[in-house]
Amino acid sequence: MRILFMGTPDFARANLQALCDKGMEVVGVVTPQDKPKGRGLTLTPCDVKKYALEKGLPVYQPLTLKDGAFLDTLKELDPELIVVVAYGKILPKYVLDYPKYGCINGHASILPEYRGAAPIQRAIIDGKTETGVSIQRMDIGIDTGDVICVEKVTIEPSDDFEAVHDKLAVASSKGLLKAVQLLSDGKATYTPQGDEFTYAEKITKDDCYIDFNGAVNDVHNRIRGLSPIPLSFTRTADGKVLKIVKAHISDKSANGKIGEVVFLDSSIHVKCKDGVIALDIIVPEGKGRMNARDLINGRKIAVGDILG
16 A cells, blocks of 8 residues: 655654554655754754655655645655644645545544644643544544544553653554554444544643642643643742643642642642642743752742742
8 A cells, every 4th residue: 555644743753653664655754844943943854754764755845735736746656545643734625535545644532532733731631541542534624534443541640741642652553553454454444423522722821820729630630731841830939930840749738828838848839729739840930950859959939938
């Protein structure tokens, strides 16, 4: 089966690697344009492009797919299947309709739950204990296609975004290979998603702000759902931003005010609505990542301070 792959970040790279490791015929790789990064604004390729070049695969970086802009290349490559994983662009109908076996997509949720841009973060923030990857046959909607197969993973209480992301990258690769084999064998079935769904909105700065007036479990879920990127944050008593990399639910009890630092040891223990959250690893404004104890030893925080 002649496969054209479309993707961008490390999550997608793992899927492309799975196809290559399985010896499948990848006729080309489509990625976005290189982006300027660093102080020198050096044009830098995405993870998928880096891997494709290492493997000697043809790479295409069209500015747009609209209005038939990619049709000539599509005819030249003549793929029988297009695999899309975290590509970041909406595919026009002429692209969706071209391959014999259609276009399939690996989406990081158990569809129809968490369609959209931030399914992993939203699942953790919402306190889910399970998520997965759905391999779907793409249509003109956003994550609305019929589902071919699903690979589920467990979200452990201590898992952050990075941990769940890595689990899902493995699950996505497994599901993708399964779906391609089913399509090749003519055994694929397509399950409609139905009309009831939830949508995972893109993470904004407002999502990153920690409200200590919430339940301690909700505060913990928000912190781990946004770590290591983009990171949740609060403000110290003097108004400086304090980003939180890692925290745990404290066994301390306290009657302080909401957001009050009630105890200091190797962590900063902060009063929430129904418990205490312990901040373990932090990024103070203008500083690098550090253990909470370093901030405490530097006398930059004290019992009685109000965060938020």
